[in-house]
Amino acid sequence: MKLVVEGLEAAHGRTQALFGVSLELEEGGRCCVLGRNGVGKTSLMNAIMGVLPTRGGRVELDGRDVTRAQPWERVRMGLGYIPQERTGFGHLTVAENLRVVLESRKDGRRSEVDEVLDLFPALKPLLKRPAVFLSGGQRQQLAIGRALLTKPRILMLDEPTEGIQPSVVAEIEEAILALHAREGLGILLAEQYVEMALRMADSYVVLEAGSVVARGATAELSAHDAERLLAI
Template sequence: MSAATAPVDATADGLRSDDLLRVEAVDGGHGSTAVLFGVSLGVPRNGLCCLMGRNGVGKSTVLQTIVGLLKARRGRVIFDGQDITKLRPYDRARAGIAFVPQGRDCFPQLTVMENMRVVQEARRDLPRSGIDDALDLFPRLKDLLDRPAGFLSGGQMQQLAIARALVTQPKLLLLDEPTEGIQPSIILEIEDAIAQLKRTAGLSILLVEQYVDFALRLAERYAVMDGGRVVDAGDTAGLEDGHVRRLLAV
């Protein structure tokens, strides 16, 4: 762990009793291939934790395990005080977890608006204002509502992918490398949207990201992975980015 000072309610592995999400000593992987080894991390309520590491260290596997696409072989996933380790992905989504995977998955043949309505129609329990609220964060999409998603630029598609997730009005948003392959001006728009969500929506975010400056500007907490393990974690306040960069260079 880093030298960052933890509050008195922090456990030995850095988890805190008031975290919205707690991943506790989780082992996991793909099929017979083990990828995660005792991973523990927490996401604060109404805050953002950035999960960093080089390619192939298990970051995306952590997110897929949290949402139930992969099963935890050992350990627990605690969300909002409830053990969700054995819940199906759909039930985790209904509990308030939204996931934007790497690759910006959308329905390319459907328009921007149709992509968002698909999500809304799948969750009839949600307030009907969800689409408007999501579009307010990404005003660039308002001029593209009738355009098929397959004709969007990479940056526009990333904004749509995040907006679709926000239609569900989640408590926790998982973002897997949202800046990958995105032009700098769009990265700034995405950063502004995430910062606004933190300020106004009471949303917790777990951000997987290799763009260190982007991640640390947004995050209150951080964790660094290597070889399927969390090798460093703590608060970003007072953290020198050179410390993280050295870990990522190992």
């Protein structure tokens, strides 16, 4: 599935957050959105997902304008989103969190939960634990697992490494890249951790004050150059 974002503008009340942001994610592509805190990365992800209303521009999925579509409609079309807050149902167990997403689909198979657990085996002994008692890394793995159960064609991750220990970051990175290689899953990643972002993506855009200030292929961008861009 191809994602096209063109001239996107959005605001939080009277405060403009995005100023004509454009990017493209080809089918099966991997793009990272780089930038410091407060430059508009989360606003961009929320606007693409339909959580934040837009004031201008458009969002297209496979040539279909979904700018006014509801978030759940975008999920059905193939967008999977893991927000920075890693929200879930804290009072439900890990197993219940996974099951409630699966049961929301008419074509859901119980074996799909097993596939998620094979991807994140650390969750297996925690199936009866309420999600509120999970560590940050465990919550992130659960959040990704929940998103995968919606059968996305593009997976959007907002700051997936924030507050997570390096060993778990490596496990998450490995799992996502394995999914991409096996299923051609498109990835849109908003991240400050430059080295991980460059490893996981083949293209990048850099945001500053809600605008794109640089873009290109990650193969042509060193970590040093990326750090320099983020210092603008």
